[in-house]
Amino acid sequence: MKKPLSVRAAGNIVLVFMVAFSILPFFSMLSAALQPQGSMPEGIQFTATPHWENFIDAWNMANILPLLKSSCILVLAVVPTVVLCSALAGYAMAQLRVPGRGVLYAIFIIGLTIPFETLVTPLYYEIDGLGLLNTRWALILPLIGLNLSFGVVWMRQHFEQMPRDLMEAASIDGAGDFQTFVRIQLPLALPALSSLAILTFLSTWNQFLLAVVLINDPLKRTMAGALQTFVGTYQTDVVLLNAGALLIMAPTMILFIILQRYFIRAMLAGSVKG
Structure with a gap:
């Protein structure tokens, strides 16, 4: 049954407003970053001669390259x-008879x-106390622990929706729990x-x-x-501050644009069963 034209039009209008509400702050930052250094831009106003060199100056002044390397090392270790x-723990709690899995799951929920x-x-x-202060391990280890709770709960919910028939069919074919996990469950869990x-x-x-707290x-x-260092040094230069903030946000924005279909697919996977 098709929705009435008025309902679809209202939905499109709401969607346009939501998109504009999300994009306008980035346009405002971009317009401010392209103004002459030392100026005080107000609102969204693009000049006839945009100063793209502001991004180069912000890159050099904020030492972006070593920070980019440090962030990449952190991401490659944590993610x-x-x-x-999370995949191993979620699979075990959802599909295997692990003693005390209910208690363990409650701990992750807490x-x-x-x-x-x-x-x-x-x-x-x-x-x-571990002697790791001001090292990259001071961030790697806590971030792994802090993200595991969500990861285990997330993957357990996914594996619980997998049909039991797959496990039984794999068991009949002689596959063990680990083989079933690697050959059947993991490919289906890619989203x-x-x-x-x-x-x-x-x-x-x-x-x-x-x-800021663990690394000096x-x-x-x-x-x-x-x-924080960039803000403390260039807080009076709104132009460079916006250029530096855009440089810092750019990798996450690019990654989400590239992988958005996987993210949306996983978001919708839990809404429909069967």
């Missing part, structure tokens, strides 16, 4: 570990309810794994608080963590 451990800010102080003293990887990437790349060397922080 694969979280995705692999982990999701704890405010992140309350963990910063204990984490600082724990990392300091969920991709979306989990995207969410973990965003959480890791945009990490600000831990990077600005060149070992994340791109987002370096924004």
